[in-house]
Amino acid sequence: MRAADGQVRLLLDGFHFNDWDTKVALFTHRPAVHALKHVIQECVSIEGPDTVVLRAPRTCQSKSLPQTAQRFTFTQVFDPEASQRKVFEGSVRGLVRDVLIGGNCLVFTYGVTNAGKTFTFLGPEHDSGLLPRSLSVIFNSIEGRVYPRSDLKPQRCRDFTRLTTEQQAAESSSKRSLLRLLKESDRSQTSGRSTFLDGSSLSTDSSVSEESFCLDVDSNVRFSVWVSFCEIYNDNIHDLLEQVPSGQQRRTALRLSQDVKGNSFIKDLRWVQASSSEEAYRRCSRTQNSGERLKEAGNINTSLLTLGKCISAMRVNQQRKIQHHVPFRESKLTHFLQFFFCGAGRVSMVVNISRNSACFDETLNVLKFSALAQKVRSSTLSRCHKM
Structure with a gap:
């Protein structure tokens, strides 16, 4: 089973907060034949088992965007034909094993709209993703x-x-x-x-x-x-675990x-997937909504911005003797994840990007963020809880 056209999956596999550095793997999905030539040549291509190359589209005239190819290196790059099971065994299976011996683990997704986050995490019924496979292994094992x-x-x-x-x-x-x-x-x-x-x-x-x-x-x-x-x-x-409201606005629930x-x-x-900020803004523009919808977009932007600030601060602390403050409490998202980021478990960050050349600038930002997260070492993370 392949993801939708033009989707690429990046797996930041296992920030191990004891002795390991961050491991990063990449998984790509081949786009449709009619779009393959345009997308691969002008946006994303794979070089070797651990490198992906991002090129600005020829139609892009913005001087602010880099015009030369940029290479990003990961622990592993999965080929377009890799199955969901192969991705699971190469990225999350080790985390599941840690859970069964008493460890703490976290898996979360990051990426732009329509980049395949749901496919990677949940998958369709006949080709389940990371979450159903993890639950299956846990309960079969115990x-x-x-x-x-x-x-x-x-x-x-x-x-x-x-x-x-x-x-x-x-x-x-x-x-x-x-x-x-x-x-x-x-x-x-x-x-x-x-x-x-x-x-x-x-x-x-x-x-x-x-x-x-x-x-x-x-x-x-x-x-x-x-x-x-x-x-x-x-x-x-x-x-x-709460009563589900009746009517059309009922939330996804257990x-x-x-x-x-x-x-x-x-x-x-059933699982809730929060909209990305750009999707929320587009919905506001299309429906002329304001208030809660506009606030939703702002909240999502704030959370993702704070996550980036925390990763950047941990990277800076890694290079300096004097430790700087890591702003975990500026967002409920990062406050919720602080326990794992401070050395109490392993984290697998699943990053999704799109091959669509129209999303080049967002894809570049996601890859830069992934590259920064990959450089964060466990020694920095183990000290952040003291701040």
Whole structure:
């Protein structure tokens, strides 16, 4: 399965915040035949196993844009025929293994509009992306070794609390109340990107079930599974485990249900993708909307700008003895990611660009940001939490 025409996927694979430098891999999708010659010659081409070349289109007359070819080097460049499974095994599988031995991992996407972020992260039903494959491996690997009690709860992504009997009862009551609200409320409705969780095994209708595999896990280890999904949307963090509003404006949500034996399972799991700033602005211009839509575009711009400032500050700190402030708290997005950026886990940043020559300037900015992120070393990141 190929992405839409003119899409390129960049995988910044694993900022390891202990001893490794940032690894960066690139994946390309071949555009349609009628566009291949124009796009490849004038915008993006691949040189060797680890280099991509960006050239300004011939029609571009802007003096502010570079007229010479620019090369960007990555850890690995996947060829256009690389499958979703190959990309997963080459970038995220190591992170999943770390999760199974108690590590913390984060995967997030970055890129321009229509560059293939959804395809890379979710994929279509018959060719699942990074997220469904990761969930499949996790739950297949821990099947039969789930901690039977419900007295453990994660706390602030760093530790866990042991619940008292009263707290367990309160959690169970909240769960039952939620299930009553959602139980079989939309049996007739189906989702194109549903993921079902029954007990401790994950199954989908996609290629994941055909290619499912497990990672070796210590047989003496027991896993406590706590379902907690968050979305970062319009610079706000929402809990998906809440009642879904009725009507046309209902949000994408995690829906729970129960089988005839009372076992809980995830009936419907759909994922929210925040619009890019340029898409939000275009929507405002097209519909003449203002207020919330315009604020949405501003929030997205602010979050991405702050992310770039944080990466730049960490790069500067890497080169100087006197450490500068890293502005994690200027955005809820970067504040949410600070825990990982400060040495508490591994991060895989998936960067998407477009081969379309009309997006040359945005593509150049994305590649420059990727190149900067690649230069950030773990020694800098491990100190940023002290600031």
